[in-house]
Amino acid sequence: MNGDIARLLHDSAERLVSRLAPVPATDAAWAERLPELDAAIAEAGLPLALVPEAQGGLGLGWAEVAVLPRLWGRRAVPRPIIEPLLAARIVHACGLDPQWLGASVAAEADGRIDAAWWPGTTGLLVVDQAGVRGFSAVVPNGADLTGQPRACPAGTAPAVAAGMAGTAELLAGARLLTVAAMLGAMEQARDLALDYARVRTQFGKPLGQFQAVQRLLTQAASEVEAVRAMLAAALDALDASDCPEWLAAGTKARAGQAATVVATHAHQVLGAIGFTEEHELHRSTRRLWCWRDDWGREAACAEAVGIAVAQAGGDGLWPLLTDRHRERKDIA
Amino acid sequence: MQTAPPLPHFDEQALRADVRQFLADERARGTLPRYGHAWTHHDRAFSRRCATHGYVAMTWPRAHGGYARSAAERFVVCEELLAAGAPLGAHWIADRQTGPQILRHGREAVQRAVLPGIAAGEITCAIGMSEPDAGSDLAAVRTRAEKVAGGWRLDGRKIWTTNAQNADYIVVLCRTDPPEGKARQAGLSQLVVDMRAAGVSVRPLMTLPGTREFNEVLFDAVFVPDDWLLGERGAGWRLVTEELAFERSGPDRYLSSFGVLRAALDALGPAPDRGMARAIGRIVARLAAVRALSVEIAGLLDAGASPRTEASMMKELGTTLEQDIVELAREAIALRPGRGTGAIGEALATAILSAPSFSLRGGTREILQGIVARELLR
Numbered sequence: 001m002n003g004d005i006a007r008l009l010h011d012s013a014e015r016l017v018s019r020l021a022p023v024p025a026t027d028a029a030w031a032e033r034l035p036e037l038d039a040a041i042a043e044a045g046l047p048l049a050l051v052p053e054a055q056g057g058l059g060l061g062w063a064e065v066a067v068l069p070r071l072w073g074r075r076a077v078p079r080p081i082i083e084p085l086l087a088a089r090i091v092h093a094c095g096l097d098p099q100w101l102g103a104s105v106a107a108e109a110d111g112r113i114d115a116a117w118w119p120g121t122t123g124l125l126v127v128d129q130a131g132v133r134g135f136s137a138v139v140p141n142g143a144d145l146t147g148q149p150r151a152c153p154a155g156t157a158p159a160v161a162a163g164m165a166g167t168a169e170l171l172a173g174a175r176l177l178t179v180a181a182m183l184g185a186m187e188q189a190r191d192l193a194l195d196y197a198r199v200r201t202q203f204g205k206p207l208g209q210f211q212a213v214q215r216l217l218t219q220a221a222s223e224v225e226a227v228r229a230m231l232a233a234a235l236d237a238l239d240a241s242d243c244p245e246w247l248a249a250g251t252k253a254r255a256g257q258a259a260t261v262v263a264t265h266a267h268q269v270l271g272a273i274g275f276t277e278e279h280e281l282h283r284s285t286r287r288l289w290c291w292r293d294d295w296g297r298e299a300a301c302a303e304a305v306g307i308a309v310a311q312a313g314g315d316g317l318w319p320l321l322t323d324r325h326r327e328r329k330d331i332a
Numbered sequence: 333m334q335t336a337p338p339l340p341h342f343d344e345q346a347l348r349a350d351v352r353q354f355l356a357d358e359r360a361r362g363t364l365p366r367y368g369h370a371w372t373h374h375d376r377a378f379s380r381r382c383a384t385h386g387y388v389a390m391t392w393p394r395a396h397g398g399y400a401r402s403a404a405e406r407f408v409v410c411e412e413l414l415a416a417g418a419p420l421g422a423h424w425i426a427d428r429q430t431g432p433q434i435l436r437h438g439r440e441a442v443q444r445a446v447l448p449g450i451a452a453g454e455i456t457c458a459i460g461m462s463e464p465d466a467g468s469d470l471a472a473v474r475t476r477a478e479k480v481a482g483g484w485r486l487d488g489r490k491i492w493t494t495n496a497q498n499a500d501y502i503v504v505l506c507r508t509d510p511p512e513g514k515a516r517q518a519g520l521s522q523l524v525v526d527m528r529a530a531g532v533s534v535r536p537l538m539t540l541p542g543t544r545e546f547n548e549v550l551f552d553a554v555f556v557p558d559d560w561l562l563g564e565r566g567a568g569w570r571l572v573t574e575e576l577a578f579e580r581s582g583p584d585r586y587l588s589s590f591g592v593l594r595a596a597l598d599a600l601g602p603a604p605d606r607g608m609a610r611a612i613g614r615i616v617a618r619l620a621a622v623r624a625l626s627v628e629i630a631g632l633l634d635a636g637a638s639p640r641t642e643a644s645m646m647k648e649l650g651t652t653l654e655q656d657i658v659e660l661a662r663e664a665i666a667l668r669p670g671r672g673t674g675a676i677g678e679a680l681a682t683a684i685l686s687a688p689s690f691s692l693r694g695g696t697r698e699i700l701q702g703i704v705a706r707e708l709l710r
């Protein structure tokens with residue numbers, strides 16, 4: 001990963017979000033700013049981050065681009081970022097009509113298509129190993145745990161780009177970017193719990209001085225670290241075209257486990273105040289509960305890993321975990 | 333949190349292939365059972381062969397018998413050896429902990445006496461920290477060293493000392509000066525003690541898996557020369573905490589039960605039912621994550637950082653995983669574990685009987701959580 005480019009991308013996106021974020025940053029307050037946010041994102045060219053430079057994009061790798069969903073997760077920005085990134089990548093890779101740049105993107109799971117929807121969504125691209133299909137119009141007919149609209153169209157969409165090269169990479173990338181968003185949300189929930197444990201006093205001392213509370217905090221923080229490290233390794237592997245399916249699925253499954261621990265413990269530390277609409281904690285935890293189901297729910301991801309491991313068997317497990325088809329590279 | 337530095341360049345797959353060939357030869361020789369030994373298992377000849385292959389003292393300077401390689405390379409070699417269940421007990425503690433401690437803080441005499449022997453796989457070291465009344469509360473140690481002409485006179489008792497029965501040297505944390513008021517950490521020092529010295533005696537303690545893993549070590553008026561003091565007089569507490577960071581973050585903190593995970597996969601075969609597949613997937617995802625964290629920490633150590641909080645988090649994540657692997661194996665293996673149950677059943681029996689120690693040795697789970705919490709809440 002090129003750390004400098006990632007930092008530049010992060011800093012400009014951070015400035016953009018900070019400039020527009022309402023105070024307090026409730027979803028209701030955000031709602032009024034969203035048209036402005038959409039315009040600013042488009043103007044900054046953020047959705048073109050994954051598009052090759054030759055096609056007018058920023059030509060960045062997955063690890064570099066992951067700073068965006070991580071920031072979106074950290075700040076709980078109530079607008080999809082992963083779908084526009086993927087849509088732009090697909091449109092340019094397959095030479096689709098630019099109309100599809102505003103499309104949502106999803107994969108079929110458990111026999112259903114369940115996609116993000118936002119005002120102005122111009123369609124829905126459905127990706128699978130074989131290629132890309134598209135619904136040119138979708139309507140919201142449900143909502144997720146944060147109240148954001150979802151579109152679950154019935155029937156089969158017509159193929160728009162059969163045999164797109166690199167759908168496996170795209171699916172792995174979608175999973176890892178979702179994990180990046182989860183990581184951001186987990187970091188935020190962890191920090192809210194830590195801040196609260198420093199200032200909230202009961203029995204004459206801050207909560208953080210009780211061992212039972214410390215245990216919740218350290219477990220949550222350790223889960224975050226585990227996901228951060230695994231995500232970094234998986235993103236580097238994906239950028240080196242060396243991320244087997246089990247690794248992307250495993251990273252998603254690991255993030256799902258961590259999300260449960262972090263959300264549960266953060267809510268425990270914050271007590272009743274954290275269970276209210278007024279407090280900001282739910283903006284992180286509800287998103288975590290949603291993202292667990294995006295691009296492969298945790299159970300499905302765990303199963304994919306388990307099948308790969310069982311097929312490798314006792315003797316194959318260690319090579320599966322460690323063999324890379326590239327040299328450990330210099331990442332200056 | 334610190335971010336990972338760039339990893340130094342080397343051909344990782346070639347190094348892995350090299351160690352795997354070495355392990356294949358050992359298997360052919362019959363020194364490596366199908367699901368491995370506990371890594372604390374003592375086998376001097378094996379350690380010598382490891383040393384001959386350059387797998388001991390890898391990161392040390394050449395002047396001390398080392399190979400001046402990076403921590404990242406050492407990491408690869410260690411995890412290959414540990415994953416195979418290699419018997420590392422004769423050199424592990426010396427290579428991981430005592431040697432580096434002597435390199436950083438030892439005087440020339442002790443460096444010359446001890447380091448080349450460790451690098452050759454000939455010398456076993458032991459850690460003399462815990463005492464009957466000083467477990468988690470290590471600053472409560474009562475073993476005393478009194479200043480005498482040319483050195484120290486050491487009296488006291490250490491306990492839970494891994495491999496003391498085979499050790500050539502032990503690093504003893506002892507009191508050399510009285511505490512300064514309530515600051516009990518002051519006045520402690522580390523001495524390197526020759527296990528053959530007059531007045532040292534070792535009493536065995538048997539552990540649950542039926543092995544003689546640790547011991548009680550008694551010091552009765554043992555003479556220790558001046559230049560076998562590590563660092564400065566009274567600096568023992570700082571030295572000991574630094575040392576523990578090295579002890580906490582390596583692959584020995586998540587691979588202790590890897591053999592029984594392999595046994596579970598062999599027992600299940602290539603098509604487990606859906607629930608088992610998910611359970612395996614969850615465990616392997618945790619393994620991959622904790623390994624990624626451990627790799628990062630090795631990189632930070634290479635860059636000269638001391639990632640103590642990360643190391644404590646990693647140990648806690650890793651040892652909990654080691655224990656959960658045993659539980660998964662129980663679910664996967666349809667056998668009553670015990671002696672005479674074949675390779676798989678015996679691997680499971682050993683794992684069950686060893687598991688309680690994973691979250692005790694090297695600092696208990698609760699103590700690690702305290703360390704991490706203090707850092708997080710600063």
Ligand SMILES: Cc1cc2nc3c(=O)[nH]c(=O)nc-3n(C[C@H](O)[C@H](O)[C@H](O)COP(=O)(O)OP(=O)(O)OC[C@H]3O[C@@H](n4cnc5c(N)ncnc54)[C@H](O)[C@@H]3O)c2cc1C
Pocket residue numbers: 211458459460461462463466467468469491492493494495545546689692693694695696697698699
């Ligand atoms: C297999 C094995 C090998 C070992 N090898 C060595 C060795 O080579 N050299 C050596 O010096 N030592 C060794 N040890 C000792 C090990 O370091 C100690 O067991 C450990 O530090 C805990 O001390 P203790 O057993 O006295 O338990 P205690 O400190 O008495 O603790 C008992 C329980 O109380 C908890 N507890 C204690 N204090 C607190 C607190 N403040 N807050 C919350 N909970 C607390 C502990 O977490 C633990 O659960 C080994 C131990 C094992 C199991």
